[in-house]
Amino acid sequence: MVEKTRRNFYLALAFMAVLIALGTAGYMILERWSFLESLYMTIISITTTGFAEVRPLSQVGRIFTIVIIVVGVVTIAYIGGRGAQLIIESQLFRLRRMSKKLAKMHDHYIVCGFGRMGRFICEELRHAGVPFVVVETDPAKLEVLADQDFLFVPGDATLDDTLQKAGVERARGLVAVLPSDAENVFTTLSAKGLNPRLFVVSRAVEEQTESKLLKAGADRVVKPYELGGTRMAQLLLRPAVVDFIDIVARGKSVDLNLEEIRISPQSGLVGQTLAESPLRSQLNIMVVAIFRQDGQFIYNPRSSTKLQAGDKLIVIGEAANLARLTELC
Structure with a gap:
């Protein structure tokens, strides 16, 4: 379906190019205008810009212009319609393809949140060659995910329905790196409720959130500031050991x-x-x-x-x- 729409869209563009060429040639023959004058008149007629005529038109020239305007407007409308259809169908095709891939996935990992930390997690998982899917709500981040060919599910990770779309019942592990600690707690609670065997790693920014995440079912809790501070101290004290571990x-x-x-x-x-x-x-x-x-x-x-x-x-x-x-x- 997408290929057919794309083909029709390109054919319409080709027809527009032919129309411009014919219009330009028509004015050159009928009105004896120069190439630039004829091209200019063709473009403003097709686009219905409304600028004044290059020169006064003959009777035949006016009839020719009417034909150019009508055919041009219809062609532009068709191109716009096919273009919009192509965009919508491409998005639907991409979503259907992802849905099919998700339906076949098992023992995969779910990354909830595609912020700065989420991006690093995705790169590490891709480097490791393991299957994973990202859950995100931000449209701008979803575009980035699509551009990088990451498998993703648009939606709120705190909702059971979204996690089920990501295949949480068949997943091996989940990492919650959403913007707030509250969202990470709710996501952990929902994920563990849907799949008690799921291994969950969650981020906690505030110190008091760690106990709540553990009660919600998180198997491991990562506190970025504590982890970063510990690593920097180890780099000062034992840089070779840290380099070897890396x-x-x-x-x-x-x-x-x-x-x-x-x-x-x-x-x-x-x-x-x-x-x-x-x-x-x-x-x-x-x-x-x-x-x-x-x-x-x-x-x-x-x-x-x-x-x-x-x-x-x-x-x-x-x-x-x-x-x-x-x-x-």
Whole structure:
């Protein structure tokens, strides 16, 4: 449908160009005017500008002008109509395409809010290659999302209906970075009510909001000022340590990544020790820590440590080897 409307729109533009050319040629032949005079007369006739005639017209010239005006006005109206239709159909097509993509998405992430922090989150998620959708209300920000080819849902993230459109029941995680703490609390409460298994990270600007977010169901609360202050202090005290963490956490400077990988009950690694598994011997992956399902934390596990179903491995290695490990888990 969009292609047909676009084709008709371009055909109308082509017809307008032909009309201008014919009008110009007509005045040159009928009135013996120069090219510039004929083009000028054609343009002011088609656009019904209302300027005076270049020169007095003959009887035939006036009839020709009437034809140019009528055909020109009809063509301009048609171009305007097709242009408006093209814009509307393009937007509807984009929304339908996004709806189809959203219907197929699962284990994705939802970013509520596309402010300064939300943009950084989206860039990190895109870099990580994971599926995500943005929920935003601001029309200007929605245009930016469309230009950057981000998947988005226009609407209020505090409403259940909007979150359901974003596929909250099938999502893996949600981050709430809306303009106010109150909105983040309501969004967290709504998201957890729709999907209790959802992992929710929420921002808190005010100190007293943290407890409210945790009560609302947030799994983690980030306080930007506290986090920023801590990071700056660490950069002063331990700059090399911070640089190393940035390198392995983001994997942008070298082919080295810090990842969290969960061992499923069906994995062949269950029951094997680290020495028996291919992690170190074949994949050259360093296991920094293991989080057990019972809450036990094992730092720098020994080679005799047995892997269990549900273990979360904190590992460092090359991207390709980490991808192979993910397949094994």
